[in-house]
Amino acid sequence: xxxxxxxxxxxxxxxxxxxxxTSVPYGEWFGLYVQALKGAQKNAVISGxxxxxxxxxxxxxxxxxxxxxxxxxxxxxxxxxSSSTTTTRWCQESTExxxxxxxxxxxRRELLTTSFLVEPLLSGRAIASWTAAVRRGDAxxxxxxxxxxxxxxxxxxxxxxxxxxQLRWEAYLCxxxxxxxxxxxKTPQHSFSLQERGARLTALQSLRHxxxxxxxxxxxxxxxxxxxxxxxxxxxxxxxxxxxAGLPDALKGIFSLTHVCEQEVVRAAYLAxxxxxxxxxxxxxxxxxxxxxxxxxLLGLTNCCAKSELKFGExxxxxxxxxxxxxxxxxxxxxxxxxxxxxxMSTREENLRNILIP
Numbered sequence: 001x002x003x004x005x006x007x008x009x010x011x012x013x014x015x016x017x018x019x020x021x022t023s024v025p026y027g028e029w030f031g032l033y034v035q036a037l038k039g040a041q042k043n044a045v046i047s048g049x050x051x052x053x054x055x056x057x058x059x060x061x062x063x064x065x066x067x068x069x070x071x072x073x074x075x076x077x078x079x080x081x082s083s084s085t086t087t088t089r090w091c092q093e094s095t096e097x098x099x100x101x102x103x104x105x106x107x108r109r110e111l112l113t114t115s116f117l118v119e120p121l122l123s124g125r126a127i128a129s130w131t132a133a134v135r136r137g138d139a140x141x142x143x144x145x146x147x148x149x150x151x152x153x154x155x156x157x158x159x160x161x162x163x164x165x166q167l168r169w170e171a172y173l174c175x176x177x178x179x180x181x182x183x184x185x186k187t188p189q190h191s192f193s194l195q196e197r198g199a200r201l202t203a204l205q206s207l208r209h210x211x212x213x214x215x216x217x218x219x220x221x222x223x224x225x226x227x228x229x230x231x232x233x234x235x236x237x238x239x240x241x242x243x244x245a246g247l248p249d250a251l252k253g254i255f256s257l258t259h260v261c262e263q264e265v266v267r268a269a270y271l272a273x274x275x276x277x278x279x280x281x282x283x284x285x286x287x288x289x290x291x292x293x294x295x296x297x298l299l300g301l302t303n304c305c306a307k308s309e310l311k312f313g314e315x316x317x318x319x320x321x322x323x324x325x326x327x328x329x330x331x332x333x334x335x336x337x338x339x340x341x342x343x344x345m346s347t348r349e350e351n352l353r354n355i356l357i358p
Contacts, residue, residue: 005040005056008032010078013063019076021067022169026162027261033060033234057231062091064161064230068168069208090215099156099226100278109156109282110308111275113268114166115289117203118196121339122289126308127206130157130225134213137221155310156282159207160228160271166264171200193349223310228271236274237261243270243277251300265292269299285309 004010009032016023040053059079066077077091117123170192192200214225237260244252255273259266272286286304288296293304 004059004079005053006033006036006060008036009060010063013067013076013078019067019070019073020168020172021064022165022172025262026165026264026267027258029064029230030234030237030261033231034238061229061231065091065164065227068161068164069204071205090211099158099224100232107154107282108285108310109158109275109279110285110287110305110310111158111160111268111272112163113286113288113292114163114264115292116287116306117163117167117207118170118200119289120199120202121335121342122306123203123206125335126287127203127210129308130223131206131210131213133223134210134221134225155223157223157225157287157308157310158228158275159225160268161230161233162228162264162267162271164204164207164227167200167204171197171204173197191353233271236271236278237267239274240270243274246277247273247300254299265295266299269296269301272301 009029012024012032013019013021021029062077063079066075070076116126173192210225211227214221237257240255240257240260244255247255254266255270260270261267268286272284275284284303286296286301287308288304288306290306296304
């Protein structure tokens with residue numbers, strides 16, 4: 001790692017417990033990244049050797065992505081370290097930023113948020129549907145091979161590193177932060193049950209499985225899944241002044257560099273604005289839970305949805321209404337009942353927590 005432009009960041013990854021990058025705040029990583037770029041610019045590394053910078057950026061992306069998806073510390077991939085070929089392949093594919101460029105073939109984009117991924121009913125059904133679509137892509141590939149061309153993707157689902165970082169942090173949260181309330185009392189923030197942490201780990205591993213499936217060259221789908229890599233996110237945040245200039249005056253104060261680095265919801269909203277700023281051709285939908293609609297609306301995002309609007313050819317399994325006059329399928333009825341039960345259980349758990357914790 002010595003001699004690498006981002007050597008200090010790699011050393012920090014090695015020094016944190018279990019090589020878990022979420023042990024260090026997101027804003028601190030961004031600060032270290034900017035310092036490394038300034039140091040490289042001062043030493044004329046950036047202007048002199050573009051290839052060295054490209055290799056260093058890819059290595060940093062792979063280290064951060066492998067950390068948020070890792071199940072043990074040896075899964076974290078650092079420069080000159082051994083790693084799985086499959087894992088390395090999808091991580092390296094995710095570091096390419098070509099999807100950020102405007103493309104006439106992409107008709108719709110959807111940006112995932114943490115609030116969407118932490119809802120088991122929302123993310124579970126969506127990821128299962130996406131995984132099945134990628135598997136069905138083999139038929140697409142065979143047809144395309146006969147015609148001599150691969151199908152061009154028409155839709156894109158963007159998975160930002162910010163959401164993965166937040167999921168990992170919430171899943172492995174080992175300490176509580178406190179806010180001072182009335183009469184100087186400290187109230188705990190960010191308390192998650194074992195069930196909630198398990199749901200976040202499940203979402204992370206399901207996304208990893210989806211990306212590994214897509215990395216297989218035989219699997220092509222009309223919808224492309226891309227990871228907004230850490231380095232590309234940091235580069236986007238460095239352009240905060242340009243993005244703010246195109247926002248209404250009421251929003252400019254909200255998207256300060258400090259707020260973007262320290263507040264995950266503000267950062268996710270900023271990334272959505274950046275996508276609209278950088279690629280203005282394809283419409284963007286933000287996938288989030290309904291509870292976040294109002295908050296994101298205040299941050300200037302109006303095109304929010306709790307369900308993916310992208311179609312995957314043969315759309316899932318067909319359900320029979322079984323004579324239901326309202327045309328509601330048995331599957332949809334079961335989903336509605338499960339949703340009501342999950343909300344009741346969450347309310348009961350919250351009530352018990354308030355009773356047991358003084």
